[in-house]
Amino acid sequence: MKTNGNAWAPAIELKSTDTDVILRAELPGIDAKDLDIQVSREAVSIKGEYKTESKTEDKEHQIYRSEFRYGSFQRVIPLPVAVENEQVKADFKDGILTLTMPRVEAERPKVVKVNVGGTLPGETGSSNS
Numbered sequence: 001m002k003t004n005g006n007a008w009a010p011a012i013e014l015k016s017t018d019t020d021v022i023l024r025a026e027l028p029g030i031d032a033k034d035l036d037i038q039v040s041r042e043a044v045s046i047k048g049e050y051k052t053e054s055k056t057e058d059k060e061h062q063i064y065r066s067e068f069r070y071g072s073f074q075r076v077i078p079l080p081v082a083v084e085n086e087q088v089k090a091d092f093k094d095g096i097l098t099l100t101m102p103r104v105e106a107e108r109p110k111v112v113k114v115n116v117g118g119t120l121p122g123e124t125g126s127s128n129s
Contacts, residue, residue: 009075028095039085081107
């Protein structure tokens with residue numbers, strides 16, 4: 001459904017850690033059973049539907065104004081790095097969907113200890129005189 005002529009999609013937050021990409025989406029008032037979430041290595045697709053509370057017209061409860069959003073929505077979010085899409089963990093609580101997606105091993109930043117001065121950690125200088 002459209003609101004004021006504009007298509008609607010949920011607000012998201014996308015962040016990254018050294019090991020995971022975390023996507024959070026605001027989906028207040030929607031049931032988990034009304035969501036279709038698909039994750040590829042490069043993107044996340046979230047489809048869903050906000051359903052009206054009443055399926056039939058009720059003349060006793062005529063709506064004069066409603067700013068609620070009803071109907072279908074879809075949002076595709078490109079990911080900044082490749083993820084292990086078969087290891088995604090999902091949590092849906094208080095209208096917030098959280099997807100924790102492990103980065104592909106090759107995409108994880110590697111930290112390497114750099115030796116300054118030619119000695120290895122734990123070594124003292126050379127004792128040759």
